Amino acid sequence: MRITDLQEKEFNYFYGTYLNALDENEDLMAALLNGRVWFQAFIKNLTEEQLGFSYGEGKWTIAEVLVHLIDTERIFQHRAFRISRNDKTPLPGFEQDDYIIESDSNERTKKEILNEYLSVRDSSINLFRGMTEVRLKRFGTASGMPWSVAAIGLAISGHQKHHEIILNERYLNN
Numbered sequence: 788m789r790i791t792d793l794q795e796k797e798f799n800y801f802y803g804t805y806l807n808a809l810d811e812n813e814d815l816m817a818a819l820l821n822g823r824v825w826f827q828a829f830i831k832n833l834t835e836e837q838l839g840f841s842y843g844e845g846k847w848t849i850a851e852v853l854v855h856l857i858d859t860e861r862i863f864q865h866r867a868f869r870i871s872r873n874d875k876t877p878l879p880g881f882e883q884d885d886y887i888i889e890s891d892s893n894e895r896t897k898k899e900i901l902n903e904y905l906s907v908r909d910s911s912i913n914l915f916r917g918m919t920e921v922r923l924k925r926f927g928t929a930s931g932m933p934w935s936v937a938a939i940g941l942a943i944s945g946h947q948k949h950h951e952i953i954l955n956e957r958y959l960n961n
Contacts (some may be wrong), residue, residue: 788923798938805945806938808952815915815923815937818944823908825951826856830901832946838900839893840956845885852950853900854892855883857907858874858944864911870927871918880930915940943961951954 790811798806809818830853834944847855847907866878893901923937 789813790922793935793938793941796933798934798942802938803944803947805942808945808948809941815940815944816912818941819908819912821914822944822947823905826904826947827901829951829954833897835897836960838897840958848893849954850892850900851887851890852954853904854882854895855887856947856950857904858886858890859883860911861909863939863943864907864914864934866929866934867917867936868914869932870925870939871922871936875924876949877931878920878927878929881925894955911943912947
């Protein structure tokens, strides 16, 4: 499943930013696997001190951004799982800033963040790898918006890619 396989009705325009961050020819599984490789390399090249860096007043630290990626992936994974199992219950949104406040991100080490990320990403990879085309095309509602399971999976990778760009441009000036 690729971005070009999605129809506009499968996601809300707000998430188009994340989907547009991906290569339109990259499929869902490749995007998840490539994101896993990027995260490992990114965190390996950080110092523990860099985890606490923020580029401005009131902006998240690098650790907070990385934990935000984990939190968001968990939530999106849960949404994809429920919708893929034909659960018609509208799923609630979440307030990312509230989650960061409760995450203790800045007390965590590189190793702790990496281990949690790998656990969550491996779970996403296994979840989506086991889905049929029928399940990937199922629709549900999350945050008051229609979603297909495939669009949620691609949004996981696009969200990470979006933050990869921000981390490189605003935090590390790459």
